[in-house]
Amino acid sequence: MRIRSNGGRIRERRLRKGLKLVELARRISYSEQHLGQVERDHINAGIDMLRTLATVLECDLADISTIETTATVPLHVGARVRELRLRRGMKTAELATAVGCSHNHLSQVETGRAQPSTGLLHRLVKTLDCTVDDLKISSRGRAA
Known part of the structure; x- marks a missing residue:
């Protein structure tokens, strides 16, 4: 098989x-x-x-x-990635470079058009200095 x-x-x-x-x-x-x-x-x-x-x-x-x-990746993490990026005063291109992905792909992740791979998720967590749980959104639309 x-x-x-x-x-x-x-x-x-x-x-x-x-x-x-x-x-x-x-x-x-x-x-x-x-x-x-x-x-x-x-x-x-x-x-x-x-x-x-x-x-x-x-x-x-x-x-x-x-x-x-x-x-494998929690859905709707993009909105939280964007929120955390903006809180840290980072531009999309700056975060994309820091985590090793294209500006276009990060934009698609942030808008929900693409899900980050597990590797990208871990690099985002490290760069944004947060936990995976910080990226999850509860059913009420707030961070878990």
Whole structure:
């Protein structure tokens, strides 16, 4: 049995549909670079991106993702990352450089369009001098 990553599943579906990376990126309104990083499993796709991909690729969400990948990082951490970044007087580009990701990716994390990988989450925690719990948002929309 061959185990495929989410990125591998997405790439496989894209190729089956005969789409080039740039074509699929345009159809889902994400950059080619971002989609490429997702396909190579350098970053995780957020749930919104996965839903859009499933629609465009005409498949079920389960065909291109596994629950483990989208559930390993608490949802909605982006708003807290932004809040903590602003509290520390940091610009998006400054934090992105400090944690080793692109400005574009950090912006997508902060707006909920992408979920940070576990590695990025840990680098954010270290750089923002907080805990993972500090990044979680309760059901009331406040920090947990």
